[in-house]
Amino acid sequence: MQLIMFKKLCLYNRNMNRITKKLKAPHKLLSIYFTAGYPKLEDTVEILKRLQDSDVDMVEIGLPYSDPLADGPTIQQSSTQALKNGISTKKLFAQIQDIRQHIEIPLIVMGYFNPMLQYGVSQFCKDVSDIGIDGLIMPDLPYDYWLEHHKDDYEHNNLKHIQLITPQTSKERILEIDKQSEDAFIYMVSSSSTTGSQIGFAQEQLDYFERIGSYNLQTPQIVGFGIKDNETFSQATSHAKGAIIGSAFIKMLSKRGLNGIDGFIKNIRQP
Amino acid sequence: MQLIMFKKLCLYNRNMNRITKKLKAPHKLLSIYFTAGYPKLEDTVEILKRLQDSDVDMVEIGLPYSDPLADGPTIQQSSTQALKNGISTKKLFAQIQDIRQHIEIPLIVMGYFNPMLQYGVSQFCKDVSDIGIDGLIMPDLPYDYWLEHHKDDYEHNNLKHIQLITPQTSKERILEIDKQSEDAFIYMVSSSSTTGSQIGFAQEQLDYFERIGSYNLQTPQIVGFGIKDNETFSQATSHAKGAIIGSAFIKMLSKRGLNGIDGFIKNIRQP
Amino acid sequence: MYNVNEKGFYGEFGGAFIPEMLKPNVDELRENYLKISESEDFQREFHQLLKDYVGRPTPLYFSKRLSEKYQTQIYLKREDLCHTGAHKVNNTIGQILLAQKLGKKRIIAETGAGQHGVATATVCALMGMPCVIYMGAIDIKRQAPNVARMKMLGAKVVAAESGSKTLKDATNEAIRDWINNPEDTHYIIGSVVGPHPFPDMVARFQSVISKEVMKQLKEQSHKSKPDYVLACVGGGSNAAGIYYDFLEDTEVGIIAVEAAGKGVSTGESAATSQLGRQGIIHGSKTLLMQNADGQITEPYSISAGLDYPGIGPMHAHLYASKRAEFISVTDDDAMQAGWELSQLEGIIPAIETAHAFAVFKERKFEPDDVVVINLSGRGDKDLNTYMEYFNL
């Protein structure tokens, strides 16, 4: 019985991606990144539940990688710890196999391309889709390469490819990404930097948010990198549909553990 | 009164050098080398007295040098120690200033050329001669250089230049040295080596002694390097007029002190 | 056939698997590197510095005593005589000139053994440019003399404390720095690795080695080209340098020597071609050592410069296409070969380089074969290791 229900749910997902749906919400979206298997190996599901309970809009589940070269020290360390704890691609998939029985908000897997490649790209897409994942962020899978080689795999599995743009990305390229991103969102990196390396926003970044805003893209943008509190969340979302918090959340987790989640999220929304 | 006697003695010396006289003795000569100022700074005179009392025929007083490159470790170390004790050219000359009041056997100063050069070669010759020294051995004052530059200084002061020869010295050169050595002796180095590095004599050396013997030189030869006991003394003097003991004597001194002198000398003469 | 194609691939290896944050930097480089580096001005300046500053051409030295011992004709390409002690400086001279033309004001680099770090710090001093070198915290400890050299040269040495704290992590840190400083900074990568165009660019700068060999061999031997060119492979830059002009001439055999560490199957090895699978490391698709899950595994070799879990995409292609013969050599065999070269020819090689010399014990050559071996670096930096190993 349960299995049939689950399959139906999946079928439903294939028709209308949860990300697409969520983006239609009238409010500014708060998305949280966390590293699977951290602080403890079996924390993954519990964290997801608590995030949903705190009214987070969307979650990026980090699939830890030995060499996360787009990440700063906080996420690196959490990845190293998670790997030591025993996380692996298969282990994560097993942990979240039934996740859609508990979690309704959109879920995105964020990882690096090599583990996906070793798993088999098609198989990876199929398996995450079966679990109920809605999209993937693979920072080192370049947009053009994805377009040429893996777009089909994503589409067959109703997975969104979330593409990063940075202050250095040309307008031309942004417009092209906008066209290809369809009903997903664009991950707007607040500055050219690794995760966790920003301290608030400077005028430069605000100008950049505004510039992108002026392009009137069809795809909503969600800002990532450098958001850590109510102030930066407000700044980021004044020009974008939402914002992602990663390093600041991991730091909180490593200090206060899972019980800190609710307070942290509330603080972001309402200080 | 004393001074006048001393001067007369010197005058006598100038007429007939003590070395020349000693070489006419019928027996094989035993000459001893010791380092001035060793083991203690003020031992010099006492060692000379004891050597004469033990019936040694001739003594070489080593004037210590910082860089005695013709000497092996034993004599080097005694020189280093003597310099530390405070010996210097002037100090030695002061110590032995009145030596001819006590000592009648021939005395030779053995040293290196640089201290002599710094003292002034002429002055050095004059001063040692005034003291009553009969000859000089300066291993690093080459024969030809001496001939050209310093022969006169020696002759004016009735000082003998004692020239070394080695197994590698050519017959031609030996014959020339023989001619120039007049009433002194030739210092026949038992093998090409630094002092103290021989352990007894091999056939090679005995052959060399014999070869030199066969030249029928007018100048007597005294063998040095490698003589340390009755056996080597007998071997060396079977082909030469006498032999010099250096390192073995210094070793004895450093072990047994001045009281060992008489026994050591007796042992050489009569085991 | 064996060189890079217009998309930045060697066969199926290569490419530029980089985060979007790096794209402008890498694009700028890709669009300009050939235009600049092939220009007459650049070539003149580059070769002038190689001659007057680096000391090129390095000799091609016929090793009489090794040749007698192994009954073949062994020539040594003397990269050990380059300023700073290894071939690495050929590349850093090229890249610093390029960085200047691109208007860059700051240089970063990664280093393992410290040779590339020293070579980078050196050219930065020469050009008066600030320089930050990333180096694994563990390597900083085991390569103290090179750390001191970098500091003497005015470079800032930053310890990579992440991951295994060795070369791969230093590379990650350098890439992170580049991401964080996309406009004024050039990243001088130290081998034929990283995203396109790095492998091709570095190989071209190092190709001066094979060009010289070609000319020198004609003057010095009875053959106009070698029967074999032979080099150790860490990332693969010294190998790329000595292979380069012979890549398409299949009459010239190519031999690549990898570090087997304590033995290929001991779990402590860096023999990538034997132990690796296709994957992505530092922005390029190549062979690399990884677990089933695609996590990069930590290699091991006694030599810090071969202690890298990947190889350049050119080498992956040479391996896959069987154009090159791959041989792996244990720590012990390499150390013995270093000892032998020291005692027979009076040349103490870097331990990386010593691996290449161990081939003669493993593989026979014909008496008439001309084997040119890249003597990629000198052993001054490795004296401590040699002393401990041989109890000197």
Added chain:
Amino acid sequence: MYNVNEKGFYGEFGGAFIPEMLKPNVDELRENYLKISESEDFQREFHQLLKDYVGRPTPLYFSKRLSEKYQTQIYLKREDLCHTGAHKVNNTIGQILLAQKLGKKRIIAETGAGQHGVATATVCALMGMPCVIYMGAIDIKRQAPNVARMKMLGAKVVAAESGSKTLKDATNEAIRDWINNPEDTHYIIGSVVGPHPFPDMVARFQSVISKEVMKQLKEQSHKSKPDYVLACVGGGSNAAGIYYDFLEDTEVGIIAVEAAGKGVSTGESAATSQLGRQGIIHGSKTLLMQNADGQITEPYSISAGLDYPGIGPMHAHLYASKRAEFISVTDDDAMQAGWELSQLEGIIPAIETAHAFAVFKERKFEPDDVVVINLSGRGDKDLNTYMEYFNL
């Protein structure tokens, strides 16, 4: 006028003040060294090895940044790029070939900093000859990397425990060894010191430096000869090498730099020309540091290679005749000059060499002057000293 005469003297300096036991060896050498070393065969073999093995010609490098800083035209003669890291090998290559022609079967040498010991051990490995290196017990401790290198090269390193246990005592020990082994052994002395014909022989082998400078300067600068040649003086071999072909051309200024240690008048110095008097050391009449009694005194310098109480007789004559200008440089000024060269040009010099570079702070040159400085060696052996001094 400034070179050696047929009796082995430079003015009143030189000669062969040796014990009779050394006469056959020294005579053999004196009678043969020119005949052999000037022969066509020898020259061909010598220059072949200098080219293919040592890496000559070494570059003459125009130092743009130093020239700008000191407002004159500064060229560096890059002996640091020689195999083994200093000019010393030019001489050891020459002497090992000579020893072979003389039928010698065993080599001995003295060493202070270890550079000459390494250069000797190297050529002995190359020629397969047994080799014993004498080194002061104290120097063995402070130059550990070079001791390791000598051992790697198969040399036996013997500690000189006599006297002050440094270079002069190592030289005494080597001379003693030669006395004890007069027939089969050649003593490769490491500088332009010792009895005639050593100073002349070593100077001739090193003169390849000035010959190259002459040729290179014509190609590279607007002048056909330098206004000044400049070098540090320990025994004086690198200086002799760069002065040699300019000795008689008094339009070329000659500058010699000695180590003042902590200061010429502190009692801890090695500034021989300032502190020395005429005397005899290691078989030659020259200037040397000695007390009133003619005992040789112990010099001091931070650099083990300048820590010698004498200078070669050629240099004593250049000093006495005022042909050369002598400048002395303290430890501190030398270390700062080494630092400056590292930071400005990316070249870490040996601390010996660094002394020569300190001259620019002390002495002005005209903007148009061409000053050629002998960069006699690289600083790899000195990293520990630099690290401690600069707290790196």
